[in-house]
Amino acid sequence: MADDPAKIRPYRSADLEDLYRICLHTADNGQDASALFSDPMLPGHVFAAPYGIFEPSLAWVAEDSAGAAGYVLGALDTGVFEERLEHDWWPELRARYPDPGHVTAAVSELERFTLQALHQPFTTDPGLVNRYPSHLHIDLLPRLQGRGFGRRLIETLLAALRASGSAGVHLHVGRGNQRAAEFYRHVGLTELPTAGGARVFVMKLAEQTPQE
Secondary structure, eight states: OTTSOEEEEEOOGGGHHHHHHHHHTTTBTTBOOGGGOSSTTHHHHHHTHHHHHHOGGGEEEEEETTEEEEEEEEESOHHHHHHHHHHHTHHHHHHHSOOGGGOOSOOOHHHHHHHHHHHSOOOOOHHHHHHSOEEEEEEEOGGGTTTTHHHHHHHHHHHHHHHTTOOEEEEEEOTTOHHHHHHHHHTTOEEEOOSSSSEEEEEEOSOOOOOO
16 A cells, blocks of 8 residues: 555545545544444534535645545634634534433443534633634544655645744644654644643744734
């Protein structure tokens, strides 16, 4: 597979199904989570599809002869993006999926966490957004890992964010995902000290102009 020609290209609306598929197969700290969700669409609803739908110009796909096998997804203004989802994305999904507090069937911890993220979405700290307004998600299937595609995807998105005038970018990493944390350090992001919860990685993209 290492000799298989592969490329990175801009996201197209026809790629939405692939976002769902790749998200499911990487949702367990980068591992396949197919066995952990009663509805295979759920992780994509929460962690991938909104970017392709609402910010397609900041999405890229890595594909080889077998099809799409990775993506990088970004939001230019995290605060605006979160407000958009609250108005245009979460309400319909909340009507379709139960609040985890009302789930009586046995579900995985990851499925319960994802339902929680749908009904009570994480709101990014305003201080973090002020300094690093943009954020990103990246996922690669195993067949493209270790071949430089992760770095290339990140660099492609960072260039677009700089061109759009973003002052900085951030992302959150689960405490248990050490492999991802090492990758983000490797591509130049810096981890901020945090007291608990997810780890936060950032990169400054432009000098900020002091507000009067």
